[in-house]
Amino acid sequence: MSAIGIDLGGTKIQGVRVDHDRVVSDVKVATPTGGVDEVVAAVADCVRRLCAQGGVTGVAGVGVGAPGVVDVGTGDVVRAPNLPGFEDRVALAAKLGDALDGMRTVVDNDANVAVLAEHRVGAARGSNDVLGVWVGTGVGGGLVLDGRLRRGPVGGAGEIGHMAVAGVTRRCGCGQVGHLEAVAGRAAMEAEARRRHEAGEQTALVELAGTRRMKSSVFAKALEAGDQVARQLLDDAVVALGMAVASAAALVDLELVVVGGGLADKLGAHFVGRVDQAVRARLFVPTSPLRVVPAALGDLAGATGAALLLDE
Amino acid sequence: MSAIGIDLGGTKIQGVRVDHDRVVSDVKVATPTGGVDEVVAAVADCVRRLCAQGGVTGVAGVGVGAPGVVDVGTGDVVRAPNLPGFEDRVALAAKLGDALDGMRTVVDNDANVAVLAEHRVGAARGSNDVLGVWVGTGVGGGLVLDGRLRRGPVGGAGEIGHMAVAGVTRRCGCGQVGHLEAVAGRAAMEAEARRRHEAGEQTALVELAGTRRMKSSVFAKALEAGDQVARQLLDDAVVALGMAVASAAALVDLELVVVGGGLADKLGAHFVGRVDQAVRARLFVPTSPLRVVPAALGDLAGATGAALLLDE
Numbered sequence: 001m002s003a004i005g006i007d008l009g010g011t012k013i014q015g016v017r018v019d020h021d022r023v024v025s026d027v028k029v030a031t032p033t034g035g036v037d038e039v040v041a042a043v044a045d046c047v048r049r050l051c052a053q054g055g056v057t058g059v060a061g062v063g064v065g066a067p068g069v070v071d072v073g074t075g076d077v078v079r080a081p082n083l084p085g086f087e088d089r090v091a092l093a094a095k096l097g098d099a100l101d102g103m104r105t106v107v108d109n110d111a112n113v114a115v116l117a118e119h120r121v122g123a124a125r126g127s128n129d130v131l132g133v134w135v136g137t138g139v140g141g142g143l144v145l146d147g148r149l150r151r152g153p154v155g156g157a158g159e160i161g162h163m164a165v166a167g168v169t170r171r172c173g174c175g176q177v178g179h180l181e182a183v184a185g186r187a188a189m190e191a192e193a194r195r196r197h198e199a200g201e202q203t204a205l206v207e208l209a210g211t212r213r214m215k216s217s218v219f220a221k222a223l224e225a226g227d228q229v230a231r232q233l234l235d236d237a238v239v240a241l242g243m244a245v246a247s248a249a250a251l252v253d254l255e256l257v258v259v260g261g262g263l264a265d266k267l268g269a270h271f272v273g274r275v276d277q278a279v280r281a282r283l284f285v286p287t288s289p290l291r292v293v294p295a296a297l298g299d300l301a302g303a304t305g306a307a308l309l310l311d312e
Numbered sequence: 313m314s315a316i317g318i319d320l321g322g323t324k325i326q327g328v329r330v331d332h333d334r335v336v337s338d339v340k341v342a343t344p345t346g347g348v349d350e351v352v353a354a355v356a357d358c359v360r361r362l363c364a365q366g367g368v369t370g371v372a373g374v375g376v377g378a379p380g381v382v383d384v385g386t387g388d389v390v391r392a393p394n395l396p397g398f399e400d401r402v403a404l405a406a407k408l409g410d411a412l413d414g415m416r417t418v419v420d421n422d423a424n425v426a427v428l429a430e431h432r433v434g435a436a437r438g439s440n441d442v443l444g445v446w447v448g449t450g451v452g453g454g455l456v457l458d459g460r461l462r463r464g465p466v467g468g469a470g471e472i473g474h475m476a477v478a479g480v481t482r483r484c485g486c487g488q489v490g491h492l493e494a495v496a497g498r499a500a501m502e503a504e505a506r507r508r509h510e511a512g513e514q515t516a517l518v519e520l521a522g523t524r525r526m527k528s529s530v531f532a533k534a535l536e537a538g539d540q541v542a543r544q545l546l547d548d549a550v551v552a553l554g555m556a557v558a559s560a561a562a563l564v565d566l567e568l569v570v571v572g573g574g575l576a577d578k579l580g581a582h583f584v585g586r587v588d589q590a591v592r593a594r595l596f597v598p599t600s601p602l603r604v605v606p607a608a609l610g611d612l613a614g615a616t617g618a619a620l621l622l623d624e
Contacts (some may be wrong), residue, residue, distance in 0.1 A: 156596065157564050179478070
């Protein structure tokens with residue numbers, strides 16, 4: 001089977017063409033900021049380019065991974081605050097299908113499709129009970145239970161970023177107190193670094209980033225340079241990830257945890273190894289064979305998983 | 313179908329005979345303290361009495377709900393620290409089958425079978441994604457996802473008592489810090505009440521219990537009498553239950569939460585209503601229709617669910 005997959009992000013649109021579970025071509029464009037119609041047109045353009053690019057078989061359809069809440073049944077994006085124009089419900093599958101002469105179109109949450117990809121063709125191949133944890137600007141997640149993507153009654157499953165962490169009192173972007181994302185998300189760490197800087201602490205994080213966004217590479221560089229604030233923030237993130245993943249394992253029992261996302265990818269296998277230790281030290285069933293491993297598909301996980309939706 | 317169900321507890325053995333999903337008779341005896349053989353003999357005796365008591369159809373077998381870690385495949389109790397003699401692996405299904413002339417025997421965790429019962433014939437009938445939370449000496453739980461009991465790769469699923477709660481720093485009986493059970497379990501609340509009493513705070517909890525175990529009825533009475541310490545401990549328990557259940561809902565997405573167990577049953581619907589509010593205030597998907605309701609089967613949930621294992 002050949003299918004097109006699109007990872008529709010707040011800053012970029014990543015597209016791939018997948019033939020028999022293998023990525024054969026890919027495209028990337030900046031996400032337009034002019035609203036829904038522009039975004040749909042840009043996605044349709046990516047799809048047409050990928051259809052034109054090689055592959056001997058026909059294309060079965062296009063799958064889209066979108067940030068935020070997705071109604072998988074209708075293919076509507078219910079709410080995606082990080083996509084301009086998607087603050088309210090958008091019938092994305094229908095609009096995209098219209099723009100593509102009726103091509104089959106399915107939509108799911110971006111974190112869900114990324115774990116689907118790692119499960120089918122990435123680091124979690126062969127494991128039946130898998131949690132994907134995506135550490136980037138925020139902390140997202142997706143869950144495969146008994147070999148199938150878990151969506152849940154309102155499509156809300158997998159949100160490990162909004163699980164509580166012991167001892168934490170910081171407020172999360174969602175309004176609640178003490179969530180994982182409030183400690184381990186890049187944006188929350190940036191906010192904390194700037195708070196400490198304003199309170200008089202010296203940190204390479206602010207020196208390197210200046211007034212611009214504190215990118216994942218800034219955290220990697222500051223850590224390498226031995227910066228104390230960066231070290232403390234990442235130590236806290238590792239402990240929080242350990243607690244939240246151990247909570248998840250206590251609730252559903254897991255075989256494998258895959259850690260990816262912009263910040264985790266940039267910090268590399270050493271960071272994921274530390275999370276593995278933090279999780280294992282906290283498992284309620286100490287004989288559990290649970291392991292934490294780095295994601296294998298990097299930037300293309302979302303788009304690849306979106307394509308795999310077509311023969312899920 | 314007719315089946316025998318046994319809830320094998322640390323202090324009592326509760327047995328029921330279930331005909332076509334309905335309890336038709338029940339027995340209760342104290343759990344012997346002399347070790348495995350005595351316990352097996354007492355359970356076998358209960359089974360024989362229930363087989364002899366009425367019911368026109370034959371008995372398909374016996375299901376047992378046991379505390380602790382159970383290997384469902386073999387019917388072994390891997391570790392049940394609260395059962396004298398069950399500190400190490402016991403081949404309970406095999407021993408009980410031998411004692412009962414080869415009768416079919418299955419074993420599962422007691423919290424799992426209780427949620428199975430509430431799902432099949434109790435408060436969660438008709439719901440497909442259900443968490444059972446059992447608030448007693450500790451805090452146990454069980455999970456039904458997509459209409460089926462979730463056990464997980466090592467049979468460890470459902471342990472909500474060992475999920476982390478934000479802001480909590482108290483140590484749990486399992487050795488970790490900040491778990492739900494360390495705040496909302498009866499034993500943990502008793503320990504905290506005695507600590508405060510020794511530090512000079514007056515509380516009806518210690519006056520009522522004296523040096524004996526602080527039973528659930530003691531908490532109910534102290535609360536009714538307006539005792540401040542009892543009120544604070546239960547307020548903290550409600551908040552912790554709200555956070556842990558909201559974390560569970562963020563991870564797996566739930567339709568219904570059933571709250572039971574000795575302490576919850578004694579405190580009644582008002583307590584469960586407070587937990588419902590605490591959960592709803594913390595849901596990550598605010599449009600989720602999740603509700604928290606009291607368990608319907610009371611003391612017989614475990615034994616009933618154990619019987620239902622026979623035609624799971």
